[in-house]
Amino acid sequence: MDLIEEYICTHSDAEPDLLKELSRDAHVHLLRPRMIAGHLQGRLLKMFVRMICPKHVLEIGTYTGYSAICLAEGLTEEGHLDTIEIDDEMEEFIRKYLNRSSQKEKISLHIGDALDIIPTFEDDFFDLVFIDADKRKYEEYFEAVFPKVCTGGFIIADNTLWNGKVLTDAQHADPQTKGILAFNNRLAKDDRVEKVILPVRDGLTLIRKK
Numbered sequence: 001m002d003l004i005e006e007y008i009c010t011h012s013d014a015e016p017d018l019l020k021e022l023s024r025d026a027h028v029h030l031l032r033p034r035m036i037a038g039h040l041q042g043r044l045l046k047m048f049v050r051m052i053c054p055k056h057v058l059e060i061g062t063y064t065g066y067s068a069i070c071l072a073e074g075l076t077e078e079g080h081l082d083t084i085e086i087d088d089e090m091e092e093f094i095r096k097y098l099n100r101s102s103q104k105e106k107i108s109l110h111i112g113d114a115l116d117i118i119p120t121f122e123d124d125f126f127d128l129v130f131i132d133a134d135k136r137k138y139e140e141y142f143e144a145v146f147p148k149v150c151t152g153g154f155i156i157a158d159n160t161l162w163n164g165k166v167l168t169d170a171q172h173a174d175p176q177t178k179g180i181l182a183f184n185n186r187l188a189k190d191d192r193v194e195k196v197i198l199p200v201r202d203g204l205t206l207i208r209k210k
């Protein structure tokens with residue numbers, strides 16, 4: 001962690017103990033623990049939920065459940081989060097922490113491909129969607145989820161600066177960078193939505209459906 005991030009974290013809400021434990025467990029036992037949202041982004045996701053007051057939130061890409069717990073922390077008693085993870089080998093890890101979380105009643109975990117599961121939700125259902133799955137498929141997730149988001153609802157897309165690789169010439173980019181570039185370029189021209197990229201961590205795009 002660099003010094004400014006350390007300063008931000010020590011002057012923001014603390015990371016809850018369960019999430020610290022989850023993160024340590026992931027760093028010891030999982031292959032890609034860097035995918036976890038972490039302290040700063042986790043607190044930010046909770047704050048976005050507090051600000052938007054959504055009833056129905058969808059997360060695409062659960063991984064360990066870290067960000068799901070953060071999103072659910074911001075919900076009111078009526079609020080609910082559906083989170084989708086394609087990797088069934090993560091289910092045991094996710095449930096271990098969801099079951100210990102005070103948020104567990106507010107979270108439904110779906111194991112499967114988000115592109116199969118999203119069409120099963122009603123149109124105009126979600127007030128907030130967090131996209132954080134396969135970078136090659138961001139355009140597909142966005143188009144699949146768009147009719148499921150109510151007018152005035154929000155979509156937050158993670159990793160949209162992709163470690164600075166968005167500045168790479170598209171011809172020489174790897175498939176994940178190409179996916180992010182295509183998503184960012186398409187979104188920039190999409191007048192169905194308002195959008196702004198925040199340079200937080202790996203880039204977070206905030207999108208509002210007009």
Ligand SMILES: C[S@@+](CC[C@H](N)C(=O)[O-])C[C@H]1O[C@@H](n2cnc3c(N)ncnc32)[C@H](O)[C@@H]1O
Binds near residue numbers: 036112113114
């Ligand atoms: C970056 S991680 C998610 C991190 C998590 N949101 C957090 O911040 O703690 C991306 C996850 O998306 C999952 N994933 C990839 N493609 C998917 C798909 N089509 N549907 C659902 N999940 C998918 C991966 O298996 C991986 O666990």
